[in-house]
Amino acid sequence: MDAREFLGLEATHNPHRWHFPVTQGLSTGGGFLFGGCGLAAAIAAMEGTTGRPVVWATAQYLSYAKPGSVVDVDVTIAVSGRHSSQARAVGHVADTEIFTVNAALGSRNTDIDRAWVEPPDVPRPDACDPRPMRIPGEESIMSRLDLRLAHAKAWEDLVGNPAPGGRSALWARIPDLLEPSAAALAILGDYVPFGIGQALGEFAGGNSLDNTLRVINIVPTEWVLLDIQVDGIGNGFGHGTVHLFADDGTLMATASQSTIVRFWAPEKPGTRPQAEHTADTADTAATTATTATAATAATAATADTRTAEEAP
Numbered sequence: 001m002d003a004r005e006f007l008g009l010e011a012t013h014n015p016h017r018w019h020f021p022v023t024q025g026l027s028t029g030g031g032f033l034f035g036g037c038g039l040a041a042a043i044a045a046m047e048g049t050t051g052r053p054v055v056w057a058t059a060q061y062l063s064y065a066k067p068g069s070v071v072d073v074d075v076t077i078a079v080s081g082r083h084s085s086q087a088r089a090v091g092h093v094a095d096t097e098i099f100t101v102n103a104a105l106g107s108r109n110t111d112i113d114r115a116w117v118e119p120p121d122v123p124r125p126d127a128c129d130p131r132p133m134r135i136p137g138e139e140s141i142m143s144r145l146d147l148r149l150a151h152a153k154a155w156e157d158l159v160g161n162p163a164p165g166g167r168s169a170l171w172a173r174i175p176d177l178l179e180p181s182a183a184a185l186a187i188l189g190d191y192v193p194f195g196i197g198q199a200l201g202e203f204a205g206g207n208s209l210d211n212t213l214r215v216i217n218i219v220p221t222e223w224v225l226l227d228i229q230v231d232g233i234g235n236g237f238g239h240g241t242v243h244l245f246a247d248d249g250t251l252m253a254t255a256s257q258s259t260i261v262r263f264w265a266p267e268k269p270g271t272r273p274q275a276e277h278t279a280d281t282a283d284t285a286a287t288t289a290t291t292a293t294a295a296t297a298a299t300a301a302t303a304d305t306r307t308a309e310e311a312p
Contacts, residue, residue, distance in 0.1 A: 002181070016076070019070055032064040036186050036288040041071065049087070052084070055215060061210065062114070074089065075092050085104070087103050147171070148172075149170065190224075192255075192257035193254070193259055204262065208258070213253055217252055221246035221247045225244070228242050237261060
């Protein structure tokens with residue numbers, strides 16, 4: 001299948017409107033749309049409307065979309081020139097805006113096809129341990145991905161073993177997809193939250209505030225190497241970059257994100273509000289309930305109810 005079929009994205013009678021159902025297979029373990037799938041749907045919709053390939057796309061995540069809901073994606077072409085178009089896509093459930101994506105699309109013929117960034121020296125996928133599901137049998141976007149620990153710690157080895165330099169790497173593939181695409185890379189590029197847990201050596205990750213994909217050269221490949229660099233964490237937010245390489249070493253795209261850094265206890269995984277991960281006794285449970293109520297009220301008044309990643 002292609003990316004549209006994977007996402008369930010369908011056109012309507014209006015060439016500027018698309019829609020897709022939010023399913024468990026597009027959602028995080030926390031029960032809401034995986035941010036990378038939102039960006040992927042917007043990219044596929046804009047490519048379908050303009051007839052041009054995406055050059056870059058930036059998503060701002062604003063609210064949650066839960067399984068059972070339908071996201072409408074409205075595409076606006078702001079400018080269309082000889083070689084490129086500037087467009088945006090707004091994903092919404094009824095009158096609730098879930099994400100906004102701005103993008104440039106197009107192509108130009110040049111003789112230059114070069115990259116200066118080199119992939120890390122890691123074992124091939126078949127020589128790397130698989131990254132198992134955190135909750136075996138859970139249906140989520142993670143159950144549709146095949147991940148290998150190229151330069152990263154397994155769950156049981158993570159705590160107390162931070163990644164040197166904040167850098168980690170995964171081999172990834174989407175078995176259902178026949179070929180790579182910008183939409184597929186948008187899903188796989190959503191791994192800065194994973195890198196945060198690896199960089200800290202903690203059960204940690206984050207809720208993405210944004211996600212940017214810049215496409216360089218998409219080539220046929222089964223596996224994609226995700227070279228994840230966490231640049232820094234400060235004021236409760238983490239920032240990082242992902243380079244996405246084909247299995248022959250071709251740099252296909254770069255992705256970058258800023259996230260709200262979250263921690264959790266291993267028995268209560270997911271990117272829920274921080275207070276929900278800290279209640280271990282009856283005394284702390286009461287405090288947690290109060291804090292969670294205050295957090296919910298604050299969230300309703302701010303923009304912190306953003307589409308979140310399953311982290312790491």
